[in-house]
Amino acid sequence: MQKTALVTGGNKGIGLEVTKAFLALNYDVIILARDFKNFELSTHPNVKTIVFDLIQVDAIPALIASLPAIDILINNAGIMYAIPYQNYKNDHINTMLKINLEAPVKLIEEVAKTMLEKGGRIVNNTSIAGQIGHPDIWYGITKAGLINATKSFSKIFEGKIIINAVAPSPVATDMLNTIPQARQEAFLKSVISKRFAQPEEIAKTIVWLSTESPEYINGTVIDINNGSFPR
Template identity: 50%
Template sequence: MRKHVLITGASGGIGKEVCDKFIEQDYNITALSNEFGDFVHRNHSRVECIEFDLTKISEIPNVISSLPKIDTLVNNAGVMFSSPYDEYPEKLKALTIKVNLEAPITLVTEVARQMKQQGSGRIVNNTSIAAHIGHPDIWYGVTKSGLLNATKSFAKLLGPHGVMVNAIASGPVMTPMMESIDKDRLDKIKDSSLTGRFAYPEEVADTIVWLGSCSPKYINGSCIDINDGAYFR
């Protein structure tokens, strides 16, 4: 029987690559995004596209209950605004907290109900190097750090039920999100990597799909860094 993966932020740079690779793995895919535009997989026979605003936290349980059994959840969606910490608009702060932290935790909570019953499941959370080193966008860093901590907490809670919960933490990736980062800062980050470049979306996607499909089951509650030596730990 074909497995089913739910991917948030599926139409973006990393999300689209994750979809590509799960299609290659012969999965059925539910793609969540606030918009799909010219999303290449919109009409694919194994991809169901659902336009959904992740800030509507209270509606997430209904979305999950309407879907077929989920084998893998990929919490990929995220926002970053790079606003100054002392002039951070309340609206953007609330949006960042909801999309980057509340929504993925709620999704894990809802998906875990069925995963515990079936005795298996894989959950992958897309965090960031910002979770480890601090970030000029205070609320981006705080939410990514919180999601990393939630990954570890859920691994403890769900691991005994056969559910694997892991995270990835990448440095800057060549996606449209990078447009909000100051060029001087980007240059410094690039210089700090061992090969002097940013990550490609497919490199991050490869890691997400590995964790979400076939990584050893003893890898649980872990975070895989994807930063080319920009931060050793």
């Protein structure tokens, strides 16, 4: 039977590479994104695009109820402002909390309603920012929260749903442009290969966790940081 993956932000960056990987495995892919301008796979027969802003957390239950049963959920979408904590306005904080943390948790809650009966997998795209003292404090807070949610839900689901996360260091996507140049240069000095991660490297890990990884890998966060935060 054809399986369905739901990918938030699956129209660009890491999410686009995840979408391509699922299509190569013959999955149906549903993508949630705020827009699909210049999206190269919009006419693909196995792709369904839905314009949706994840800040609308209260609309998520109705959205999921309108879709086919989801076999795999990839919480990939997120935002980062990369501004000093004292310059954060309430709108910045509220938007980041909703998109980076509240929406992924609500999506997990909603897809679990059918996944708990038939099984499924969930992968959350978090960040090294949730593991270290990150300069963008609110971004780090949301990613740390999503890491904690991953671990909590793994216990709640008791193995009926496999849920894991990845925690990449900076990746060569559009989001990289929000990081000040000095921070980029300092980071490059900390990694073994002296380069940023590529989107496809993160995507391969996400797809492996959502399709092939052993079920004993559950409630785990896979670090992808090339030695910049060895543990």
